[in-house]
Amino acid sequence: MRMVDIIEKKRDGQALTTQEIDYFIAGYTKGDIPDYQVSSLAMAIYFQDMNDDERAALTMAMVNSGDVIDLSNINGIKVDKHSTGGVGDTTTLVLAPLVAAVGVPVAKMSGRGLGHTGGTIDKLESVEGFHVEITEDKFVKLVNEAKVAVIGQTGNLTPADKKLYGLRDVTGTVNSIPLIASSIMSKKIAAGADAIVLDVKTGNGAFMKTLEDAEALAHAMVRIGNNVGRNTMAIISDMGQPLGNAIGNALEVKEAIETLQGNGPEDLTELVLTLGSQMVVVGGKAKDLAEARSMLEQAIQDGTALESFRTFLENQDGDGSVVEDVSKLPQAKYQIELPAQSSGYVTEIIANEVGVASMMLGAGRQTKEDDIDLSVGLVLHKKVGDKVNKGDALLTIHSNQVQIDNVKEKLLQSITISEHGDEPTLIHKIITE
Numbered sequence: 001m002r003m004v005d006i007i008e009k010k011r012d013g014q015a016l017t018t019q020e021i022d023y024f025i026a027g028y029t030k031g032d033i034p035d036y037q038v039s040s041l042a043m044a045i046y047f048q049d050m051n052d053d054e055r056a057a058l059t060m061a062m063v064n065s066g067d068v069i070d071l072s073n074i075n076g077i078k079v080d081k082h083s084t085g086g087v088g089d090t091t092t093l094v095l096a097p098l099v100a101a102v103g104v105p106v107a108k109m110s111g112r113g114l115g116h117t118g119g120t121i122d123k124l125e126s127v128e129g130f131h132v133e134i135t136e137d138k139f140v141k142l143v144n145e146a147k148v149a150v151i152g153q154t155g156n157l158t159p160a161d162k163k164l165y166g167l168r169d170v171t172g173t174v175n176s177i178p179l180i181a182s183s184i185m186s187k188k189i190a191a192g193a194d195a196i197v198l199d200v201k202t203g204n205g206a207f208m209k210t211l212e213d214a215e216a217l218a219h220a221m222v223r224i225g226n227n228v229g230r231n232t233m234a235i236i237s238d239m240g241q242p243l244g245n246a247i248g249n250a251l252e253v254k255e256a257i258e259t260l261q262g263n264g265p266e267d268l269t270e271l272v273l274t275l276g277s278q279m280v281v282v283g284g285k286a287k288d289l290a291e292a293r294s295m296l297e298q299a300i301q302d303g304t305a306l307e308s309f310r311t312f313l314e315n316q317d318g319d320g321s322v323v324e325d326v327s328k329l330p331q332a333k334y335q336i337e338l339p340a341q342s343s344g345y346v347t348e349i350i351a352n353e354v355g356v357a358s359m360m361l362g363a364g365r366q367t368k369e370d371d372i373d374l375s376v377g378l379v380l381h382k383k384v385g386d387k388v389n390k391g392d393a394l395l396t397i398h399s400n401q402v403q404i405d406n407v408k409e410k411l412l413q414s415i416t417i418s419e420h421g422d423e424p425t426l427i428h429k430i431i432t433e
Contacts, residue, residue: 003027003037005177010044018057025061029160037165042164042173050178055143055220056227058178062186065160069109071192073140076105077231079283080193081275082184087205087242087355092120093256094264094272095279097309100147101299102292104283107143108150109191118249118364118372121152126250126329126374130318148312157190177213181220188230195231195282197274198222202428203240205351211236211428218431226433233278236428237271241349241384244268248363248377250329251398257323260306267426273297274427289430330375332398338411343390345421346382353414354378357407361399376400378411385423 006020024041027033050058071078081095095104110120110132124130132152134142142149161183168174198221201207203215218234218298225232237243244265246255258264259272273293280292299305310320322328358364362373380395382388394415397404 003033003041007037007044009042010041010048015051016054016057018053018061021054021057022061025058025065025160027239031264038164038167038170038171042168042171042176042179046173046176050085051225052227055178055182059182059185059189059224061230062158062160062164062182063190065196066157066190067155067240068190069155069157069166071107071140071194074105074107074143075104077278077283078105078107078143078192078194079192079197080106080108080188080195081197081199081279082188083199084184084201084207087239087247087358090123090244090252090256090259090268091199091272091275092247093123093253094259094268095276096148096150097312098260098272098296098299098305098345099276099279099283100312101304101308102295103147103285104280105143106148106279107139107192108148110150118374120150122372122374123249123252124150124313124316124318125251126327127313127318129321129333130313132314132316134316137261139323141334142315146308146311148308148314149315150312153191158186161186173351177216177220181217184222185224185228189225189228193230195279196225196233197275197278197282198232198234199271200234200236201239202236203351204237205242205355206239215429215431217381219433222431222433231282234431235274235278238424238426239351242351242354242380243271245380245383246377247354247358247380248361248398249372249374250331251377251379253322254326254329257306257309257326257343259264260300260309260323262300266320270426274430278430284357332373332375332377333400334398334402336397336399336404337393338395338397338408340382340388340390340392340394340417341412342417344388344417344419346384346386346388346394346415347418347421348416349380349384350414353410357410357414360407360410361397361401361404373400387421388417 001023023272028038100106139151200218208214214236222232222234246252277289277292277294280286286292310323314320361376365379382394
């Protein structure tokens with residue numbers, strides 16, 4: 001088998017066999033196939049696409065390029081959730097304990113985030129004492145007992161994907177549906193999930209800016225998952241503005257607690273219930289989405305969900321009493337309100353730019369080595385569609401610096417107030433095949 005033949009075959013629009021895909025992924029991972037040939041193949045895939053069988057084969061070739069986590073000692077169907085990213089994306093903090101509260105095991109592997117705010121681990125470390133440095137044996141034990149635990153990503157998971165992603169980044173082939181879908185799904189499958197629920201974002205704060213692109217990606221990932229034996233569902237949700245009201249690590253933990261108490265922002269609560277319902281169905285605990293949603297709403301109402309979060313924190317040495325007293329979370333020195341410059345309706349909040357403003361305060365990191373200030377961030381008081389009078393507080397800036405004129409300017413440029421406003425659509429589609 002020769003790499004040049006594989007390149008020419010895909011260049012001419014033909015489907016690659018599983019053996020050809022395995023050959024190129026194994027050879028590239030070992031260093032036997034050079035970057036320039038894989039760049040050429042990636043560009044051919046970019047223009048000629050891949051069919052469902054090719055996408056599934058590419059995904060599994062990347063899964064098998066490194067370690068595969070064995071979660072077989074955890075009882076039940078292990079469900080993982082993946083979001084394609086966003087600003088103020090607090091969903092995992094709420095979803096994991098909520099879904100666990102109705103008996104679905106959530107064995108979560110998370111990393112530290114680059115970008116606007118920290119990753120799930122950074123946010124959870126806002127709780128004093130909480131840590132993810134636990135053994136795999138303890139991880140399995142905690143999930144079996146409490147149905148939820150989080151561990152840091154370990155091992156050599158999907159090295160082919162890491163290598164291929166780095167190459168795509170510098171060759172103009174990032175925006176390819178088969179390459180994006182196989183990249184995401186390979187990591188979820190290698191991490192040991194039996195079933196997968198996907199939150200594909202669309203809008204100005206998302207990777208997929210258009211609904212059409214988001215839908216194509218969601219269908220691609222759901223079909224890959226189902227084709228390789230993982231029950232997979234997806235929703236397409238809006239990221240035209242930040243999700244929820246809080247952007248920042250400790251602030252998002254506080255919002256997660258409020259949501260588990262039944263007092264969270266409407267959009268975050270709705271998204272969590274929609275995703276959670278899918279997790280409960282693919283986890284085999286409900287026959288349909290309506291029954292699953294009813295179970296989750298009951299867990300919030302009777303306090304089971306909040307108790308699940310407390311147990312989860314305490315199991316990993318965190319101070320569980322924060323669920324009653326959120327003032328124990330890190331607090332910024334200054335709370336500075338940003339007043340509206342005019343009256344009308346909020347018609348746009350550019351999620352990415354608001355995220356950048358949060359990072360300027362210290363809530364996120366630009367490089368892996370950067371320190372994060374867990375206490376800082378933003379809390380929105382007005383969302384798209386809300387009426388606002390001149391001088392009303394649009395948001396509160398939580399900062400440890402007094403001089404933040406650059407942050408204020410960035411925020412004012414990111415929020416548009418007009419004479420007329422419309423309520424945004426939060427969930428565009430639910431995809432099951």
